[in-house]
Amino acid sequence: MTALHVALVVLAVVLWPGRGVTVMWLRRVGGQPAPARVGLTTDEVADSSVLLALALQSGRGMVQALEEVAEVSAPGAAEDLARVAAALRWGRTMDEAWSYARGVWGPAATAFVVADAVGAPSAAVLLDAAATLRETEARRLEEAGGTAAVLLVLPLGLCFLPAFIATAVIPLVAVLVGTQLG
Numbered sequence: 001m002t003a004l005h006v007a008l009v010v011l012a013v014v015l016w017p018g019r020g021v022t023v024m025w026l027r028r029v030g031g032q033p034a035p036a037r038v039g040l041t042t043d044e045v046a047d048s049s050v051l052l053a054l055a056l057q058s059g060r061g062m063v064q065a066l067e068e069v070a071e072v073s074a075p076g077a078a079e080d081l082a083r084v085a086a087a088l089r090w091g092r093t094m095d096e097a098w099s100y101a102r103g104v105w106g107p108a109a110t111a112f113v114v115a116d117a118v119g120a121p122s123a124a125v126l127l128d129a130a131a132t133l134r135e136t137e138a139r140r141l142e143e144a145g146g147t148a149a150v151l152l153v154l155p156l157g158l159c160f161l162p163a164f165i166a167t168a169v170i171p172l173v174a175v176l177v178g179t180q181l182g
Contacts, residue, residue, distance in 0.1 A: 014049030040104055042137040046130040048077040053126035061124045062112075062122075069091045080105060107132050 019028035048069055054063035066085035070078040080101040087097035094116040098109035115122030 011123050038076040038079055038082065040074070040102060042156040044077045044110065045104050046133040046137075048073045049111075049126050049130035049133065052081075052108070053123040053130070054165065055122040056121070058151060090130070106153075 049109065051069045052065055052099060055069055056062070060068065063085050066081050066088070070081035070085065084097045085099040087100050088094070096114050098105065098112060101109060108126060111125040111129040112122055114120075115125050
């Protein structure tokens with residue numbers, strides 16, 4: 001290996017992204033990295049919806065309930081609830097505020113928007129939305145389990161059945177044909 005090869009390897013290791021050395025031309029425009037969103041599950045949304053319903057039933061205001069539930073929720077749910085609370089504090093409508101949350105909040109956001117539009121208490125509607133979220137997730141998991149079962153049977157049909165035919169059926173047919181001809 002020549003000195004040129006060694007120099008190129010050392011240069012590649014030093015300039016490789018993620019090694020602690022920040023390369024200016026790899027940065028985003030504006031110098032700030034894209035905000036990382038924490039993962040969010042349907043169960044976390046359902047749990048947060050129940051907590052929101054309980055906070056609203058206890059007499060908290062909408063924004064105060066959102067902020068307090070954001071403090072005790074899972075990180076992904078807390079991030080979305082804090083965005084919605086901030087949007088409401090800025091004077092956005094309920095529909096606009098919930099547009100800052102992820103799509104998994106759909107039933108809860110719909111419950112809030114409808115309750116706000118008709119002036120109904122949103123706690124009962126939120127509890128129904130949480131139940132709907134849980135039922136939908138249970139159905140999705142059941143379908144995924146059925147799909148996994150079908151995919152697990154596929155290798156059986158593609159591998160074991162031809163092997164069975166090759167080791168049991170063909171020799172049996174060969175013996176039967178041999179006895180009939182011979």
